[in-house]
Amino acid sequence: MTKTKKKFNRSATQRRLIPTYIFLVIASFFSVFPLYWMFTAATNVTVDVSRGKLWFGTHMVENFNNLVASTNLWKAFGNSCLYSTAQTILCIFVCSLAGYGFELYHDKGKDILFAILLMAMMIPGVATMIPLFTMMSKFHFLNTVWGFALPGISTPFMIMMFRQNSRNFPPDIMEAARIDGLSELAIFFRMYMPVMKSTYAAAAVIVFMNSWNAYMWPRVVMTDNRAQTMPMLIANLAGGYTIDYGMLMMGVLFCSLPTMFVFFVLQKQFAEGITGSVK
Numbered sequence: 001m002t003k004t005k006k007k008f009n010r011s012a013t014q015r016r017l018i019p020t021y022i023f024l025v026i027a028s029f030f031s032v033f034p035l036y037w038m039f040t041a042a043t044n045v046t047v048d049v050s051r052g053k054l055w056f057g058t059h060m061v062e063n064f065n066n067l068v069a070s071t072n073l074w075k076a077f078g079n080s081c082l083y084s085t086a087q088t089i090l091c092i093f094v095c096s097l098a099g100y101g102f103e104l105y106h107d108k109g110k111d112i113l114f115a116i117l118l119m120a121m122m123i124p125g126v127a128t129m130i131p132l133f134t135m136m137s138k139f140h141f142l143n144t145v146w147g148f149a150l151p152g153i154s155t156p157f158m159i160m161m162f163r164q165n166s167r168n169f170p171p172d173i174m175e176a177a178r179i180d181g182l183s184e185l186a187i188f189f190r191m192y193m194p195v196m197k198s199t200y201a202a203a204a205v206i207v208f209m210n211s212w213n214a215y216m217w218p219r220v221v222m223t224d225n226r227a228q229t230m231p232m233l234i235a236n237l238a239g240g241y242t243i244d245y246g247m248l249m250m251g252v253l254f255c256s257l258p259t260m261f262v263f264f265v266l267q268k269q270f271a272e273g274i275t276g277s278v279k
Contacts, residue, residue, distance in 0.1 A: 041249035049245040063250040076233040084211040087149035092203045094154050099162025100192055121156045133220055143227040148218060152211060158203055165199040201266045202273025209259050230255040
Protein backbone atom coordinates (compact mmCIF):
# COMPACT_ATOMS: atom_id res chain seq x y z
CA MET A 1 0.00 0.00 0.00
CA THR A 2 2.82 2.33 0.88
CA LYS A 3 4.65 1.60 -2.37
CA THR A 4 1.47 2.24 -4.39
CA LYS A 5 0.93 5.55 -2.60
CA LYS A 6 4.53 6.66 -3.22
CA LYS A 7 4.23 5.73 -6.88
CA PHE A 8 0.98 7.67 -7.16
CA ASN A 9 2.55 10.74 -5.49
CA ARG A 10 5.54 10.55 -7.83
CA SER A 11 3.28 10.40 -10.87
CA ALA A 12 1.22 13.33 -9.61
CA THR A 13 4.38 15.38 -9.06
CA GLN A 14 5.60 14.60 -12.57
CA ARG A 15 2.25 15.65 -14.04
CA ARG A 16 2.42 18.96 -12.16
CA LEU A 17 5.88 19.58 -13.63
CA ILE A 18 4.71 19.16 -17.24
CA PRO A 19 3.74 22.89 -17.66
CA THR A 20 7.14 23.86 -16.24
CA TYR A 21 8.95 21.64 -18.72
CA ILE A 22 6.88 23.01 -21.59
CA PHE A 23 7.70 26.58 -20.57
CA LEU A 24 11.43 25.75 -20.28
CA VAL A 25 11.44 24.14 -23.73
CA ILE A 26 9.79 27.20 -25.28
CA ALA A 27 12.15 29.58 -23.46
CA SER A 28 15.16 27.50 -24.55
CA PHE A 29 13.98 27.61 -28.15
CA PHE A 30 13.71 31.39 -28.17
CA SER A 31 17.14 31.65 -26.52
CA VAL A 32 18.92 29.31 -28.94
CA PHE A 33 17.14 30.34 -32.14
CA PRO A 34 19.12 33.59 -32.75
CA LEU A 35 22.35 31.63 -32.40
CA TYR A 36 21.10 28.97 -34.80
CA TRP A 37 19.97 31.63 -37.29
CA MET A 38 23.41 33.28 -37.11
CA PHE A 39 25.09 29.98 -38.00
CA THR A 40 22.73 29.24 -40.88
CA ALA A 41 22.85 32.79 -42.27
CA ALA A 42 26.66 32.63 -42.35
CA THR A 43 26.41 29.70 -44.79
CA ASN A 44 23.93 31.33 -47.20
CA VAL A 45 23.99 34.17 -49.71
CA THR A 46 22.20 37.50 -49.33
CA VAL A 47 19.10 36.41 -51.24
CA ASP A 48 18.57 33.34 -49.06
CA VAL A 49 19.13 35.32 -45.85
CA SER A 50 16.65 38.00 -46.97
CA ARG A 51 14.06 35.32 -47.71
CA GLY A 52 14.45 33.92 -44.20
CA LYS A 53 16.05 30.60 -45.12
CA LEU A 54 16.40 28.58 -41.91
CA TRP A 55 18.60 25.70 -43.02
CA PHE A 56 22.29 25.49 -43.76
CA GLY A 57 23.62 26.48 -47.17
CA THR A 58 26.82 25.81 -49.08
CA HIS A 59 28.41 29.28 -49.17
CA MET A 60 30.26 29.31 -45.86
CA VAL A 61 33.76 29.24 -47.37
CA GLU A 62 32.75 31.81 -50.01
CA ASN A 63 31.41 34.19 -47.36
CA PHE A 64 34.58 33.83 -45.30
CA ASN A 65 36.82 34.47 -48.30
CA ASN A 66 34.78 37.56 -49.20
CA LEU A 67 35.08 38.78 -45.61
CA VAL A 68 38.87 38.37 -45.63
CA ALA A 69 39.20 39.98 -49.07
CA SER A 70 37.02 43.03 -48.39
CA THR A 71 38.07 43.84 -44.79
CA ASN A 72 41.18 43.92 -42.64
CA LEU A 73 39.79 41.02 -40.62
CA TRP A 74 42.93 39.64 -39.01
CA LYS A 75 44.15 43.08 -37.95
CA ALA A 76 40.80 43.86 -36.30
CA PHE A 77 40.73 40.43 -34.67
CA GLY A 78 44.25 40.89 -33.31
CA ASN A 79 43.38 44.34 -32.00
CA SER A 80 40.31 43.01 -30.19
CA CYS A 81 42.32 40.18 -28.63
CA LEU A 82 45.05 42.56 -27.47
CA TYR A 83 42.71 45.25 -26.14
CA SER A 84 40.32 42.85 -24.41
CA THR A 85 43.08 40.77 -22.82
CA ALA A 86 44.90 43.85 -21.53
CA GLN A 87 41.73 45.38 -20.08
CA THR A 88 40.70 42.07 -18.49
CA ILE A 89 44.04 41.53 -16.75
CA LEU A 90 44.29 45.13 -15.52
CA CYS A 91 40.65 45.28 -14.41
CA ILE A 92 40.55 42.09 -12.38
CA PHE A 93 43.85 42.98 -10.70
CA VAL A 94 42.87 46.54 -9.75
CA CYS A 95 39.28 45.67 -8.77
CA SER A 96 40.30 42.61 -6.75
CA LEU A 97 42.89 44.66 -4.87
CA ALA A 98 40.26 47.32 -4.16
CA GLY A 99 37.62 44.79 -3.10
CA TYR A 100 40.16 43.02 -0.90
CA GLY A 101 41.06 46.27 0.83
CA PHE A 102 37.47 47.42 1.27
CA GLU A 103 36.39 44.20 2.95
CA LEU A 104 39.37 42.91 4.90
CA TYR A 105 40.88 46.14 6.22
CA HIS A 106 38.82 48.06 8.73
CA ASP A 107 38.64 51.83 8.57
CA LYS A 108 35.98 54.33 9.61
CA GLY A 109 35.86 56.12 6.28
CA LYS A 110 35.87 53.09 3.96
CA ASP A 111 32.07 52.71 3.98
CA ILE A 112 31.65 56.36 3.04
CA LEU A 113 34.20 55.98 0.25
CA PHE A 114 32.52 52.82 -0.97
CA ALA A 115 29.12 54.55 -1.00
CA ILE A 116 30.60 57.35 -3.13
CA LEU A 117 32.07 54.70 -5.41
CA LEU A 118 28.68 53.03 -5.83
CA MET A 119 27.13 56.39 -6.70
CA ALA A 120 29.39 56.42 -9.75
CA MET A 121 27.29 53.54 -11.14
CA MET A 122 24.43 56.02 -11.56
CA ILE A 123 26.43 58.22 -13.97
CA PRO A 124 25.79 57.26 -17.62
CA GLY A 125 28.90 56.20 -19.48
CA VAL A 126 28.10 58.56 -22.34
CA ALA A 127 28.39 61.53 -19.95
CA THR A 128 32.05 60.74 -19.26
CA MET A 129 33.17 60.16 -22.85
CA ILE A 130 34.08 63.77 -23.64
CA PRO A 131 36.33 64.28 -20.58
CA LEU A 132 37.82 60.81 -21.07
CA PHE A 133 38.54 61.54 -24.73
CA THR A 134 40.19 64.83 -23.75
CA MET A 135 42.38 63.03 -21.20
CA MET A 136 43.37 60.28 -23.65
CA SER A 137 44.19 62.91 -26.29
CA LYS A 138 46.41 64.90 -23.91
CA PHE A 139 48.24 61.73 -22.86
CA HIS A 140 48.64 60.72 -26.56
CA PHE A 141 46.77 57.47 -25.92
CA LEU A 142 44.47 57.68 -28.96
CA ASN A 143 44.60 54.56 -31.16
CA THR A 144 46.53 52.65 -28.49
CA VAL A 145 45.76 49.79 -26.15
CA TRP A 146 46.08 52.19 -23.21
CA GLY A 147 43.39 54.46 -24.60
CA PHE A 148 41.06 51.49 -24.90
CA ALA A 149 41.82 49.80 -21.58
CA LEU A 150 42.51 52.51 -18.99
CA PRO A 151 38.94 53.90 -18.63
CA GLY A 152 37.65 50.40 -17.85
CA ILE A 153 40.27 49.01 -15.46
CA SER A 154 38.30 50.07 -12.37
CA THR A 155 34.53 49.68 -12.33
CA PRO A 156 32.22 49.95 -9.28
CA PHE A 157 30.46 46.71 -10.21
CA MET A 158 33.67 44.66 -10.26
CA ILE A 159 34.90 46.20 -7.01
CA MET A 160 31.55 45.45 -5.39
CA MET A 161 31.65 41.87 -6.69
CA PHE A 162 35.12 41.25 -5.25
CA ARG A 163 34.18 42.93 -1.97
CA GLN A 164 31.09 40.76 -1.55
CA ASN A 165 32.93 37.55 -2.36
CA SER A 166 35.83 38.56 -0.09
CA ARG A 167 33.47 38.09 2.85
CA ASN A 168 33.89 34.34 2.30
CA PHE A 169 37.68 34.61 2.54
CA PRO A 170 38.73 33.01 5.86
CA PRO A 171 40.33 35.72 8.07
CA ASP A 172 42.26 33.02 9.94
CA ILE A 173 44.43 32.63 6.83
CA MET A 174 45.47 36.27 7.04
CA GLU A 175 46.29 36.01 10.73
CA ALA A 176 48.34 32.84 10.21
CA ALA A 177 50.21 34.45 7.30
CA ARG A 178 51.02 37.54 9.38
CA ILE A 179 52.34 35.35 12.19
CA ASP A 180 54.56 33.62 9.62
CA GLY A 181 55.95 37.02 8.63
CA LEU A 182 54.30 37.57 5.25
CA SER A 183 53.79 41.14 4.11
CA GLU A 184 50.33 42.44 3.22
CA LEU A 185 51.04 42.26 -0.53
CA ALA A 186 52.42 38.74 -0.14
CA ILE A 187 49.20 37.73 1.62
CA PHE A 188 47.22 39.13 -1.31
CA PHE A 189 49.25 37.39 -4.00
CA ARG A 190 50.02 34.09 -2.25
CA MET A 191 46.90 33.57 -0.13
CA TYR A 192 43.99 35.65 -1.39
CA MET A 193 44.34 35.15 -5.14
CA PRO A 194 44.58 31.31 -5.10
CA VAL A 195 41.64 31.00 -2.69
CA MET A 196 39.45 33.39 -4.72
CA LYS A 197 40.22 31.85 -8.11
CA SER A 198 36.52 31.18 -8.88
CA THR A 199 35.74 34.87 -8.39
CA TYR A 200 38.65 35.78 -10.65
CA ALA A 201 37.32 33.43 -13.32
CA ALA A 202 33.82 34.92 -13.14
CA ALA A 203 35.22 38.45 -13.27
CA ALA A 204 37.45 37.55 -16.21
CA VAL A 205 34.48 36.23 -18.20
CA ILE A 206 32.39 39.34 -17.52
CA VAL A 207 35.17 41.85 -18.23
CA PHE A 208 36.42 40.05 -21.34
CA MET A 209 32.93 39.79 -22.86
CA ASN A 210 32.17 43.45 -22.12
CA SER A 211 35.46 44.69 -23.53
CA TRP A 212 35.28 42.42 -26.59
CA ASN A 213 31.76 43.59 -27.43
CA ALA A 214 32.42 47.27 -26.65
CA TYR A 215 31.59 49.58 -29.51
CA MET A 216 30.89 53.15 -28.37
CA TRP A 217 34.17 53.89 -26.58
CA PRO A 218 36.42 52.23 -29.21
CA ARG A 219 34.56 54.22 -31.87
CA VAL A 220 35.44 57.41 -29.99
CA VAL A 221 39.06 56.69 -29.06
CA MET A 222 40.13 54.66 -32.13
CA THR A 223 40.26 57.24 -34.92
CA ASP A 224 42.56 55.19 -37.17
CA ASN A 225 41.13 52.29 -39.18
CA ARG A 226 44.24 50.27 -38.40
CA ALA A 227 43.25 50.32 -34.71
CA GLN A 228 39.63 49.24 -35.23
CA THR A 229 38.11 46.34 -33.30
CA MET A 230 35.82 43.54 -34.46
CA PRO A 231 32.53 45.30 -33.47
CA MET A 232 33.70 48.37 -35.41
CA LEU A 233 34.49 46.21 -38.44
CA ILE A 234 31.03 44.60 -38.33
CA ALA A 235 29.38 48.00 -37.99
CA ASN A 236 31.24 49.13 -41.12
CA LEU A 237 29.97 46.07 -42.99
CA ALA A 238 26.38 46.96 -42.04
CA GLY A 239 26.76 50.61 -42.96
CA GLY A 240 27.17 50.35 -46.72
CA TYR A 241 24.64 51.07 -49.45
CA THR A 242 24.44 47.39 -50.39
CA ILE A 243 24.87 44.84 -47.62
CA ASP A 244 26.12 41.32 -48.20
CA TYR A 245 24.19 39.61 -45.42
CA GLY A 246 26.00 36.32 -45.80
CA MET A 247 29.38 38.02 -45.35
CA LEU A 248 27.96 40.18 -42.54
CA MET A 249 26.69 37.17 -40.60
CA MET A 250 30.00 35.41 -41.15
CA GLY A 251 31.67 38.41 -39.51
CA VAL A 252 29.21 38.25 -36.61
CA LEU A 253 29.87 34.52 -36.22
CA PHE A 254 33.64 35.03 -36.34
CA CYS A 255 33.35 37.84 -33.77
CA SER A 256 31.26 35.66 -31.43
CA LEU A 257 33.63 32.68 -31.33
CA PRO A 258 36.17 34.04 -28.79
CA THR A 259 33.51 34.99 -26.24
CA MET A 260 31.84 31.60 -26.68
CA PHE A 261 35.17 29.86 -26.17
CA VAL A 262 36.02 31.85 -23.02
CA PHE A 263 32.59 31.25 -21.51
CA PHE A 264 32.48 27.51 -22.20
CA VAL A 265 36.01 27.00 -20.87
CA LEU A 266 35.31 28.93 -17.65
CA GLN A 267 31.60 28.22 -17.21
CA LYS A 268 32.06 26.05 -14.12
CA GLN A 269 34.29 28.60 -12.41
CA PHE A 270 31.95 31.35 -13.58
CA ALA A 271 28.99 29.75 -11.82
CA GLU A 272 31.02 29.22 -8.65
CA GLY A 273 32.32 32.80 -8.69
CA ILE A 274 28.87 34.33 -9.20
CA THR A 275 27.52 32.41 -6.21
CA GLY A 276 30.48 33.51 -4.07
CA SER A 277 32.12 30.11 -3.71
CA VAL A 278 35.62 29.96 -2.23
CA LYS A 279 38.03 27.14 -2.96
